[in-house]
Amino acid sequence: MSEQRPVIAVTMGDPAGVGPEVVVKAVAEEEVQRLCRPVVVGSPSILREAMHFAGEGWELRVVEDVADVGNRAGVIEVLQARDVTRDQAPLGQITVQAGQASMEAVVRAIELTKAGEVAAMATAPINKGAWHLAGYDEIDHQTVLKRLTGASEVATMLVSGGLRCVHLTTHHSLREACEAVRYETILARLRLTDKDFRRWGFASPRIGVAALNPHGGDAGLLGKEEIEEIEPAVRAAREEGIDASGPVPADAIFHQAIDGRYDVVLVMYHDQGHIPVKTHGFEESVSVNVGLPIVRTSVDHGTAFDIAGKGIADHQSMVEAIKVAVSLATTSSLVLS
16 A cells, blocks of 8 residues: 555544544544555553454554554554543543543644644544533534634534535524524625635535525515525625525425535534434534634544443444545545545
């Protein structure tokens, strides 16, 4: 295998969850090894415990520097962040030590990606409660990434095959999300989406914009956000040369996107985008950050404390997250086979 393959930093995730398991399973996949040189960022002690999930004959090698990453056959290479033991991070439990370990892995991966030492980063799931217990104000990846990269605006996009959904809002209550459906925020998100998709190789990205209310508001009978906020923002975006369409009723737009009418759908709130993507392809769904100066992808599932350590966690989302990271870092295209 050529050493021209990009180095991808893969964070371990919360050590008490399924992260270590899905990571070692994913980086041991032949397809992943063929596409890149993955280096896991995390706790060597926890990852050694998870190594038997990688398959018979695999070994773990701790490297001091990215320059030492060679990706020899049958070897999973690890850059140490905070090392914790299983006693400090019991399976299925929220602890300070687990929160610290997963945060420090994320921070180190961000630093490596910012410095250009790795081409991109792909993250396993963290536990928000563990981060909070460990004293961190930021309780999700995106907030940490925004601060450490200095990005002014960052959005979450979910990807499953050809279905891509950029979110106007994510971790807000439904009431708060509805209140955020405003002309200015929609237009800003359309500009951001258009900019990054062009950077990723789309000459003129086709953006479908989902309506907020049933039947697109039914001419104002079921809500006026479409008339007062969404449609004017779409019109303004089109005047700027952005190929935006909508608002389109949410019960139609995702079928249209899967059929190829749109390259991406702008959704108004968390579940409006998460449900269709996970229904379309739960195991293959991946999260991508839009608006960052670096490439970061992630699995689209949680820590799954209930099955941690049992060896039954599906690692396909982790595989897909690494593949998308490689794609964006090397070919600048979200079009995958």
